[in-house]
Amino acid sequence: MSWSEIQPLLFQGFWDTLYMVGWSTLIALVGGLPIGVLLVLTDKGGMLHNALVNKVVGAIVNVGRSLPFIILLIALIPFTRFVVGQSVGSTAAVVPLAIGAIPFFARLVETAIREVDRGLVEAVQAMGGGTPTVVFKALLPQALPSLVAGLTTTVIVLIGYSAMAGTVGGGGLGSVAVQYGYQRFETSVMIATVVALIVIVTVVQIIGDAVVRLLAAGREGAAAGREGSAAGRGAAADGGAGKRLARLGRGRGVALAAAVVLPLALIGYGIGQSGGDKQTLRIAASPTPHAEILEYVEKNLAEKEGIDLDIRKFNDYVVPNTATESGEVDANFFQHKPYLDDFNNKNDTHIVPVVNVELEPLGLYSKKVGSLRGLGSGDTVAVPNDSTNEGRALHLLAKHGLIELKPGAGQEATLGDIADKKGLTFKELEAAAVPRALDDVDAAVVNGNYAVDADLNPAKDALAAEKVEGNPYANFLAVKDGEQDDPRIRKLAKLLNSPQVEEFIEKKYKGAIEPAFGHVGS
Amino acid sequence: MITTTDLTKVYRTPGREVTALDGVDLHVGEGEVFGVVGQSGAGKSSLIRCVNLLERPTSGTVTVDGQELTALAGSGKRAGKELRRARARIGMVFQHFNLLSSRTVLGNVELPLEILGHSGHERTRKAHELLELVGLGEHAKVHPAQLSGGQKQRVGIARALAGDPKVLLSDEATSALDPETTRSVLQLLRDLKEQLGLTVLLITHEMEVVKAVCDSAALMKSGRITESGTVPELLATPGSELARELFPVGGTPSADDRTVVDVTFHGETTTEPVISKLSRTYNVDISILGAAMDTVAGKQVGRMRIELPGSFDDNVVPIGFLREQGLTVDVADVAPVAAEPQDNAGLVKEGAK
Numbered sequence: 001m002s003w004s005e006i007q008p009l010l011f012q013g014f015w016d017t018l019y020m021v022g023w024s025t026l027i028a029l030v031g032g033l034p035i036g037v038l039l040v041l042t043d044k045g046g047m048l049h050n051a052l053v054n055k056v057v058g059a060i061v062n063v064g065r066s067l068p069f070i071i072l073l074i075a076l077i078p079f080t081r082f083v084v085g086q087s088v089g090s091t092a093a094v095v096p097l098a099i100g101a102i103p104f105f106a107r108l109v110e111t112a113i114r115e116v117d118r119g120l121v122e123a124v125q126a127m128g129g130g131t132p133t134v135v136f137k138a139l140l141p142q143a144l145p146s147l148v149a150g151l152t153t154t155v156i157v158l159i160g161y162s163a164m165a166g167t168v169g170g171g172g173l174g175s176v177a178v179q180y181g182y183q184r185f186e187t188s189v190m191i192a193t194v195v196a197l198i199v200i201v202t203v204v205q206i207i208g209d210a211v212v213r214l215l216a217a218g219r220e221g222a223a224a225g226r227e228g229s230a231a232g233r234g235a236a237a238d239g240g241a242g243k244r245l246a247r248l249g250r251g252r253g254v255a256l257a258a259a260v261v262l263p264l265a266l267i268g269y270g271i272g273q274s275g276g277d278k279q280t281l282r283i284a285a286s287p288t289p290h291a292e293i294l295e296y297v298e299k300n301l302a303e304k305e306g307i308d309l310d311i312r313k314f315n316d317y318v319v320p321n322t323a324t325e326s327g328e329v330d331a332n333f334f335q336h337k338p339y340l341d342d343f344n345n346k347n348d349t350h351i352v353p354v355v356n357v358e359l360e361p362l363g364l365y366s367k368k369v370g371s372l373r374g375l376g377s378g379d380t381v382a383v384p385n386d387s388t389n390e391g392r393a394l395h396l397l398a399k400h401g402l403i404e405l406k407p408g409a410g411q412e413a414t415l416g417d418i419a420d421k422k423g424l425t426f427k428e429l430e431a432a433a434v435p436r437a438l439d440d441v442d443a444a445v446v447n448g449n450y451a452v453d454a455d456l457n458p459a460k461d462a463l464a465a466e467k468v469e470g471n472p473y474a475n476f477l478a479v480k481d482g483e484q485d486d487p488r489i490r491k492l493a494k495l496l497n498s499p500q501v502e503e504f505i506e507k508k509y510k511g512a513i514e515p516a517f518g519h520v521g522s
Numbered sequence: 523m524i525t526t527t528d529l530t531k532v533y534r535t536p537g538r539e540v541t542a543l544d545g546v547d548l549h550v551g552e553g554e555v556f557g558v559v560g561q562s563g564a565g566k567s568s569l570i571r572c573v574n575l576l577e578r579p580t581s582g583t584v585t586v587d588g589q590e591l592t593a594l595a596g597s598g599k600r601a602g603k604e605l606r607r608a609r610a611r612i613g614m615v616f617q618h619f620n621l622l623s624s625r626t627v628l629g630n631v632e633l634p635l636e637i638l639g640h641s642g643h644e645r646t647r648k649a650h651e652l653l654e655l656v657g658l659g660e661h662a663k664v665h666p667a668q669l670s671g672g673q674k675q676r677v678g679i680a681r682a683l684a685g686d687p688k689v690l691l692s693d694e695a696t697s698a699l700d701p702e703t704t705r706s707v708l709q710l711l712r713d714l715k716e717q718l719g720l721t722v723l724l725i726t727h728e729m730e731v732v733k734a735v736c737d738s739a740a741l742m743k744s745g746r747i748t749e750s751g752t753v754p755e756l757l758a759t760p761g762s763e764l765a766r767e768l769f770p771v772g773g774t775p776s777a778d779d780r781t782v783v784d785v786t787f788h789g790e791t792t793t794e795p796v797i798s799k800l801s802r803t804y805n806v807d808i809s810i811l812g813a814a815m816d817t818v819a820g821k822q823v824g825r826m827r828i829e830l831p832g833s834f835d836d837n838v839v840p841i842g843f844l845r846e847q848g849l850t851v852d853v854a855d856v857a858p859v860a861a862e863p864q865d866n867a868g869l870v871k872e873g874a875k
Binding site for chain 2: 133
């Protein structure tokens with residue numbers, strides 16, 4: 001990709017990252033600070049010693065910290081929808097990010113406050129100060145530099161976490177790197193985003209360190225040496241000390257201004273984003289080829305029909321459906337019938353297909369052998385690990401005589417449904433990861449879109465590939481039941497089955513992806 | 523002003539109990555500077571923290587300025603409102619100053635005034651006044667880290683005085699300071715006591731502190747007070763360990779058949795030529811083995827170790843003469859070979875055989 005193509009991706013990713021990290025940091029600060037303080041106060045020997053509260057809060061924090069972030073991201077979807085009214089997009093990503101960061105920051109707060117000399121607590125108590133006085137006049141001001149350092153660390157961890165926000169369509173630099181760099185083999189994008197991330201992390205660290213230094217100015221012994229001699233010289237004329245204090249005040253002002261302006265800018269950005277146009281159709285799609293086909297429609301055909309598309313890219317197969325069900329997007333385009341049936345069944349959703357668009361023929365690829373005959377006993381074959389793709393892969397293998405399935409094995413066949421493996425060993429991998437495994441296995445069954453991304457061509461490179469005719473795995477435009485007759489949806493359906501789109505698919509994917517128009521069979 | 527009765531403090535940890543205070547009865551009179559001395563671990567620190575209830579005693583009562591603090595509500599580490607108000611009227615000074623590095627010197631002195639709810643302008647005025655009082659008027663705007671140890675403790679004292687206390691508690695206030703600074707800080711305490719009519723309870727492990735500022739003193743050993751009284755009383759008490767610690771005199775007798783006597787002079791006797799009188803009256807040769815002279819609470823006090831020829835029985839009369847002169851006389855059982863304390867003397871003799 002050229003720089004002019006990369007630049008808007010980077011810019012958008014940068015803003016998404018800033019938006020997600022900014023908000024989640026703010027929430028982590030507000031949530032983590034009291035929890036951290038509570039952990040110290042209720043601990044043994046603390047001012048509000050309470051073993052039960054301490055243990056319970058400590059346990060919650062530990063659970064929060066031990067959950068892998070990606071699991072938290074998915075597990076929190078219902079909660080996220082409850083809180084922000086949607087489960088996809090940057091704002092939705094803020095919720096799991098913040099909840100993941102709160103326990104992390106709380107522990108850092110706890111550590112920072114424990115470092116405060118107990119003698120200070122005693123001194124404030126001896127003056128007649130109660131617990132709030134101790135917390136607000138002694139513990140927090142004394143721990144402030146450590147707290148800022150902790151917050152800096154939290155921001156950086158959040159930047160890392162936000163890379164996973166692509167799962168819920170949150171965007172951000174990390175997800176650009178995954179989408180384009182990892183899945184589409186666009187090394188230049190990957191390098192550009194990684195460099196951008198390094199720059200951001202470095203800048204955050206530098207700012208954090210500067211604020212810490214500013215706050216610690218005059219407090220520490222090392223600074224005291226320098227400042228002390230200055231005080232000695234300026235002792236006669238008190239103006240010296242006064243000026244120094246004024247300088248410190250200005251520095252604090254700048255830090256404070258930054259702390260206020262930055263979140264405000266983010267809020268503004270958030271409002272700007274959320275104010276969407278009612279006429280716009282929001283469509284969730286996999287990046288390749290679905291989003292590319294939609295982008296073609298958006299650029300070349302949509303305007304004439306008077307519709308406006310808002311294409312949202314997802315790497316995940318669950319969120320686009322849940323988002324369609326909840327109405328956060330108007331339609332989605334990424335799946336086939338067996339997957340949708342299975343999904344509706346298991347999740348009690350009501351998504352219906354509108355019109356078939358294309359088929360990504362599943363193909364068997366190999367870097368080790370040149371034909372099907374080269375495969376046999378002792379060889380290893382990688383297959384996708386999700387229920388429908390795995391079944392589809394096994395049926396493809398069975399059709400070509402590489403294995404034998406048990407009679408009655410359905411579309412969701414698993415390794416357990418194989419009657420005769422004929423000496424083959426199987427490796428089950430996430431669909432997106434299968435093409436990457438080609439160097440390590442003898443052959444692999446790869447989804448069409450991932451094959452295209454990995455520079456494989458189903459028409460030329462596949463040892464065996466699915467046929468278009470009568471294939472239930474054609475991908476279609478889908479909506480929530482009841483929305484099929486929305487005039488905008490009908491227009492879009494028409495456009496997706498237009499001769500222009502057929503030509504676009506054939507030209508662009510050269511047989512790797514094939515047009516498969518028409519009504520979706522049951 | 524401060525009275526504790528049968529104060530005990532037991533620290534319980536799983537499988538272990540440590541008795542820090544074991545029935546302490548203490549009485550500090552109004553306007554007095556009272557020093558509690560003892561080695562570390564003797565319970566001094568627990569005692570002073572029990573006085574303002576930073577530590578809640580296991581049993582016993584604490585009364586400060588007529589108010590029984592132990593009767594005030596508060597559970598565990600949490601102090602009730604009444605107790606907090608009472609604490610605000612008791613100043614406390616700490617060994618490691620315990621100043622907030624996040625605040626300026628002025629800010630530190632203002633802190634107790636904030637707790638007392640004084641208005642901003644009033645706080646600043648009073649804090650400046652207090653800083654002038656401790657001689658740090660021009661350092662108001664610097665941070666504590668830029669001050670020397672002695673200056674920091676002056677800030678600590680100014681802060682302790684912010685609530686107009688009648689009582690000042692000093693927890694090893696000079697232990698982290700060098701001797702010269704210690705003297706100036708003690709002088710300040712003494713001056714403030716006179717100026718403000720403070721009652722001061724201080725704990726220390728340094729006899730110098732007692733010598734320099736205390737009117738009264740108590741010795742603490744394993745959670746108990748073993749000796750207590752005004753400094754002149756203690757010096758007049760034969761066998762007083764505190765008196766001996768206050769004025770240690772060394773010196774070993776020149777031969778076995780000598781009687782060693784420690785004589786303490788105080789009050790008028792310091793100006794009397796008792797030793798030469800003794801020598802002339804009884805025609806004995808007196809050797810001075812060691813002597814110390816000092817000023818305690820503004821009065822001259824001296825201690826001298828002398829040697830008389832012959833055994834104790836031979837010297838009953840001269841010793842009686844010394845007692846008649848109003849001196850405190852202790853017959854020291856010191857071995858001629860080494861200047862070891864009495865307990866070890868026997869062992870040394872054993873070894874010599």
